[in-house]
Every structure is written in C-alpha cells, then in structure tokens.
Amino acid sequence: MSDRVIRIATRKSALAMWQAEYVQAKLLSAHPHISVELVPMSTQGDRILDTPLAKIGGKGLFIKELEVAMSEGRADIAVHSMKDVPVDFPEGFGLHCICERENPYDAFVSNTYASIEDLPQGAVVGTSSLRRQCQIRSARPDLTIRDLRGNVNTRLAKLDEGQYDAIILAAAGLIRLEMRERIKTYIEPTVSLPAVGQGAVGIECRDDDAELIALLQPLNHADTESRVKAERAMNAKLDGGCQVPIGSYAVLNGDELYLRGLVGSPDGSVLLLAEKRGKVSDAINIGVDVAEQLLSQGAGEILKALYQD
Numbered sequence: 073m074s075d076r077v078i079r080i081a082t083r084k085s086a087l088a089m090w091q092a093e094y095v096q097a098k099l100l101s102a103h104p105h106i107s108v109e110l111v112p113m114s115t116q117g118d119r120i121l122d123t124p125l126a127k128i129g130g131k132g133l134f135i136k137e138l139e140v141a142m143s144e145g146r147a148d149i150a151v152h153s154m155k156d157v158p159v160d161f162p163e164g165f166g167l168h169c170i171c172e173r174e175n176p177y178d179a180f181v182s183n184t185y186a187s188i189e190d191l192p193q194g195a196v197v198g199t200s201s202l203r204r205q206c207q208i209r210s211a212r213p214d215l216t217i218r219d220l221r222g223n224v225n226t227r228l229a230k231l232d233e234g235q236y237d238a239i240i241l242a243a244a245g246l247i248r249l250e251m252r253e254r255i256k257t258y259i260e261p262t263v264s265l266p267a268v269g270q271g272a273v274g275i276e277c278r279d280d281d282a283e284l285i286a287l288l289q290p291l292n293h294a295d296t297e298s299r300v301k302a303e304r305a306m307n308a309k310l311d312g313g314c315q316v317p318i319g320s321y322a323v324l325n326g327d328e329l330y331l332r333g334l335v336g337s338p339d340g341s342v343l344l345l346a347e348k349r350g351k352v353s354d355a356i357n358i359g360v361d362v363a364e365q366l367l368s369q370g371a372g373e374i375l376k377a378l379y380q381d
C-alpha cells in the first residue's frame with residue numbers, strides 16, 4: 073500500500089480547495105510514501121448562483137458531482153464541509169473520517185458596525201441561510217434581511233460594495249482563508265446556533281475500500297466525530313436538509329456531551345429550542361432525543377410548510 077495514489081475530488085472554490093489541500097497535507101504527513109492528487113470540479117450548486125438556495129431545494133447540491141467522479145473511478149475520496157453533507161449517502165458511499173473542527177460559530181462581518189446589537193434600526197443584513205435569518209429576525213425584528221449568495225470572496229466583495237450594512241458568514245471559512253481580521257464578533261450560540269457540522273471537514277469514500285479507510289483513520293478526530301454525530305442524528309430525525317432553519321450544536325466536557333437544537337420559522341416569529349446532556353457514547357441517542365423534543369413542540373409543521381413552498 074506504500075505506492076497508493078489517493079485522488080481527492082473537490083469543488084473549485086477557495087474554501088473547498090483549502091480543505092482539499094489540508095486533507096492532502098495531513099494524508100502525506102501520516103503516510104509519507106503515498107501520493108495525493110487533487111481533482112477539482114464544478115458542482116450544480118456552484119453553477120446556479122442567481123436563485124436563493126432555499127428555493128432550489130434538493131439535498132447535496134454541492135456534492136453530487138464529486139460522488140459521480142468517485143463512482144466512475146476518477147477520484148477516490150471527496151472532501152466536504154460537513155455542513156453541506158446530507159444525512160444520507162448514495163448506496164456504497166459513506167463518511168469515513170471527520171477532521172478536527174475549526175471554530176463553529178457564525179461571524180458578524182461589517183465595515184461599519186461592531187455587532188448585531190450595534191446595527192441601527194432597519195439596517196440591511198446579508199445572508200441566504202434560513203437558519204441565520206430566523207435567528208437574527210428573532211433577535212432584531214427591525215432589521216432587513218437580504219439574500220446573499222456566492223463563495224466567501226464574492227460575499228465579502230458585495231459587502232465592500234455597500235450592498236449590505238453587515239453580513240453573516242461561518243467563522244471557520246474566514247479563519248481558513250486567513251481573513252480572521254474581517255470578523256467583528258463571533259456570534260454566541262445563544263444568539264445564532266450554528267448549523268449541523270459547521271466548521272468540520274469530512275471525508276467520503278466507498279464503503280468497500282478497507283485499505284483506503286484505514287489510511288484515513290489518522291485524520292479522524294474523535295471529539296469532533298462525536299459532536300458532529302449527535303448534531304447529524306438530530307438533523308436526520310427531523311429529516312432536515314442543509315437549507316432549512318435548523319441549528320444544532322454539541323459541546324464536550326470530558327465524557328459528557330451537551331447538545332442544543334433549534335428549529336425556527338423563517339420570519340423569526342417562532343423559535344423552538346431543546347437541549348440534552350448525556351454520555352458521549354450516547355451521542356446518537358442524544359441527537360434523536362433533542363429532535364423528538366423539537367417535534368413535540370411543533371417542528372414538524374414548520375418544516376413541512378417550508379418544503380411545500
């Protein structure tokens with residue numbers, strides 16, 4: 073297995089390329105005798121840039137082409153932002169490694185204002201995420217939320233052109249692209265609960281390639297894996313895609329895992345919250361429990377109304 077070549081299917085955005093190169097470097101340092109190549113490609117999600125994501129629907133918009141490349145033998149693994157990875161994988165594929173999480177919080181970015189609280193009445197905030205939108209609207213009903221699409225650099229350029237007073241981005245993306253100084257505030261999870269898997273990078277490959285799966289194991293980060301497992305179990309039970317007003321955030325304290333979950337209506341008028349503490353070995357049950365609490369509060373109706381739109 074010393075002369076194995078691992079080909080990484082990746083999107084071409086700066087953040088996707090950073091993540092693929094990160095995995096490439098980690099694989100090479102864990103296994104100095106293998107080679108690792110990048111196979112960059114465009115996905116459907118990259119091409120439809122003028123439609124709000126929530127309206128496009130369709131799970132896994134950003135990853136299908138990567139899976140096609142793997143099933144056609146043009147690539148061996150796909151590196152994903154865990155946030156963009158749907159609950160279910162195509163037959164024969166699975167998530168076989170979750171790398172250490174970067175800061176999972178949402179970031180407040182502005183050239184003028186220091187925080188959400190600092191924004192004047194009626195200020196314009198850019199985000200296309202229903203999760204961010206519902207939580208910001210709940211905290212500040214007076215603000216105007218305007219759609220904001222594109223990769224991280226495009227979104228920052230739109231802010232700099234003056235189209236928005238502030239925008240909300242994942243802190244992890246800005247940190248990885250060495251733009252930490254753009255972050256005015258890390259938004260507390262009590263104000264904006266992060267997305268399932270935010271800040272974590274996962275690796276997908278065929279389930280039947282045991283040799284490859286073994287090579288990935290040194291990159292797996294057990295704490296991140298448990299946290300993301302709990303978050304994703306909640307999402308699975310809610311049947312949530314990635315473009316829904318769902319937040320889920322787990323933290324670990326020794327072998328205790330604490331999970332907080334949220335489902336909101338896009339206008340911010342309803343925010344359902346639930347939480348659960350338990351043993352880390354129970355991560356999946358904790359996720360299911362939080363989802364069941366949310367469902368008993370009416371989350372199913374909120375999500376159903378959205379899917380019908």
Ligand SMILES: NCc1[nH]cc(CCC(=O)O)c1CC(=O)O
Pocket residue numbers: 153154155156240241242243244245269270271272273
């Ligand atoms: N949906 C796009 C996306 N997917 C992952 C990240 C950021 C990095 C991460 O969460 O790992 C972003 C950008 C953003 O939400 O600002």
